[in-house]
Amino acid sequence: MPAPLTLTVEPLTRAAFREFGDVIETDGADSFPINEGTTTRYHDLASVDVAAQGGAPLISIFRGLARPAPIEIRMMEHHPLGTQAFYPLRNHAYLVVVAPRGAVVGPGDLRAFRAAGDQGVNYHRGVWHHPLLVLRDNHDFLVVDRGGDGDNCVEHHFGAEQGIALLDV
């Protein structure tokens, strides 16, 4: 088995994340005043795409537990039928690990990002991502993803010939 690959953790920006999905944040977003000026609407921050094969949007809350450091990345998943958006409900940083769309994925394909507590992400359809990686126990996220029939989760567990990746945070 190859030696574990340690991933560099990059800051999360719209430009760096464009290939993988949307960064949901107010900085740099289109906005306008509503409600007689008492509210600012930062408008349409993510491309929600969940209607394939009769799908419909779900709103859920995910509560994450921290994993021991260094975090081991041994698998990735993607959702062929729908986007999946996460927004943190408390202002704590968290980690995002993604890889480009494609039939195969391995440690060498991964990109790791540190998301600030006021940044959400929306994984586009088919983009490989690791399940939720929080840095504090009981970190909650509002999640908007797809409900409906069809097989909407593809997992790939790295084989012995691929090895694993590490996040030293």
Place this chain on the structure above:
Amino acid sequence: MPAPLTLTVEPLTRAAFREFGDVIETDGADSFPINEGTTTRYHDLASVDVAAQGGAPLISIFRGLARPAPIEIRMMEHHPLGTQAFYPLRNHAYLVVVAPRGAVVGPGDLRAFRAAGDQGVNYHRGVWHHPLLVLRDNHDFLVVDRGGDGDNCVEHHFGAEQGIALLDV
């Protein structure tokens, strides 16, 4: 003009809010473990209904400013084509004012609720509600509502014969 009506502010519970929409909260929700037990999914907490007339879900952030006390309720609005969900991004209480579906609405029809900072709401289609009422400046909410063509906002400003309502908080 009738004297202002001061509304009693009730705690927000699913039972009390059922006529108006969903309370988005983990307490009492269906949940199950995912991601090898590192995440709990509190599943499908709101009935998102935004597909009428070719509509699609939007994810936005609303940033609210507090209004001076006592808060004056002079109008209500509703969205005939879609639900609208709000979830607070910081753990501060806020206020929700609603009234039953119907052609007309006045101060005597209103119900006021105090939502905790870990409770969201999803107004059902056609349910009268007041625009965002926060208790601290720059309180942010993640909002899931409808984008698309069609007239999806109906406002009713109370006439002089109706008067206004007050929230003394």
